[in-house]
Amino acid sequence: MRLPCPLCGERDHSEFVYRGDANVVRPDAEAPGAQRAFHEFVHLRANPAGWHKEHWYHEMGCRSWIVVERNTLTHEVRGAVTAAEHTLARRPAPVADEGGR
Amino acid sequence: MRYSALSLLVNAFSGQKNWTPVWREPEPKPEYDVVVVGGGGHGLSTAYYLAREFGLANVAVVEKGWLGSGNIGRNTTIVRSNYLLPGNEPFYEFSLKLWEGLEQDLNYNAMFSQRGVLNLFHNDAQRDAYARRGNAMRLEGVDAELLDQAAVRRLCPFLEFNDVRFPIQGGLLQRRAGTARHDAVAWGYARGADSRGVDLIQNCEVTGFLVEGGSIRGVETTRGTIKARKVGVAVAGSTTRVMDKAGLRLPIESHVLQAFVTEGLKPILPGVVSYGLGHFYISQSDKGGLVFGGDIDGYNSYAQRGNLPMVEHVCEIGMAMMPMLGRARILRSWGGVMDMSMDGSPIIDRTPIDGLYLNCGWCYGGFKATPASGYCFAHLIARDQPHEVATAYRLDRFETGHVIDELGHGAQPNLH
């Protein structure tokens, strides 16, 4: 299994450290229900049989955190982006400026 | 038919032509008291103990493939009860005691052999950790011996004792631990359950659950609807996929674990030996093959096969521990899908759906648990109360903080 690091190109997966599901989002500790939300964030996983977006750390390379899209049934890899890109892409679009400032 | 020396003799003289099938292949009935989902070791032993211990014989086991097609037929067969934590140790010791009487109980040769499990240590910190574990075991009344280097040498003279970085200083030995024939365990339980009236239904995949007003009513399968008062799910690596159909999100990730076997050799290994550097363990099957493995590959997988880096890693550590291993040829390697839990310990509990019970989270260590898991799951299903040695295996322990984390790795399944 080879992973396409966005910075280093395709490298053997043994250069990387696996972290897990990249779709879980750290909850707001101040929000109501935070305790339950943290339990879900830390412990509960979709664990799909199929496509999975997951965090890998390129320890033996550029030391970037990346998000790889990989099929858990076949180990086929569809692509990878840096973790920063992944986070920016899923942030809600900024609310349109009401003007006046 | 009861197996005995006489039945073997009679069948030998009649050309082995009069053996009858070991279990029936019934059509599913419209309704059962209990449906057990998954015909692996845990599902079959659950059905067996439901019938034998808890008087419930109107039971079906529904299996997607054939009986024993999952991890029960893929594991490296190690049976031991050398756990540290109070939530685990009594359960695994209960299991080992069931193993000790299993073959008489089932009238089936599972080739259970108490040849001992030896965990090596290589430095003072590891010695302390194993001394502590051995003491914890003895406090629970379980056998454990801390061996020094000379004693390990007497047991396994062929190990590499002089490695400069990882010298073998000694080991923790559990003599009552050992190995068993994995398929025979599945077959023995299947036969025992069938002969007590349990229907074993193969090629029957559960595709959904019938739930009414928060209570289970049965399962949808590829062979039609089967109604049931209670349903117990024991599908190991498929847990998430099956429980998704009941709308449950679980503290489970599926990971692949590989194993290896060499060509058959003359007896050389006295028991099971594990290396403290990285992770490596080895035993010898009764056929002579050296059976060995290491850690899980470390990423989510349902593929039932692993990748080359783990093959290389396992072989490297094997060579470091036991250099003569390099002369043996590997015949086969394979992988199985593990239901890795967030603390590395199993779950045997109710679910938020009334009458639906869950048995999962066995990680890479559920073979040894087969008898106790089935016994405790049957207890839970029949009485709606956890068995006393399985009270810690709650589904909500992650939320309440009562995790059972033997290795102290935290909620990171690929490290357990």
Ligand SMILES: Cc1cc2nc3c(=O)[nH]c(=O)nc-3n(C[C@H](O)[C@H](O)[C@H](O)COP(=O)(O)OP(=O)(O)OC[C@H]3O[C@@H](n4cnc5c(N)ncnc54)[C@H](O)[C@@H]3O)c2cc1C
């Ligand atoms: C390589 C390897 C080495 C191992 N070594 C050891 C060891 O040395 N010692 C040890 O204690 N443990 C070991 N294990 C772990 C052990 O094998 C498992 O924890 C244990 O077998 C899991 O329980 P089971 O036998 O019930 O699982 P399985 O045999 O996997 O049974 C689950 C069954 O559920 C069925 N199923 C799935 N989905 C459905 C559905 N929708 N409908 C109906 N049926 C379904 C599957 O087909 C399968 O037959 C090892 C595992 C592997 C892979």
Ligand SMILES: [Zn+2]
């Ligand atoms: Zn890189």
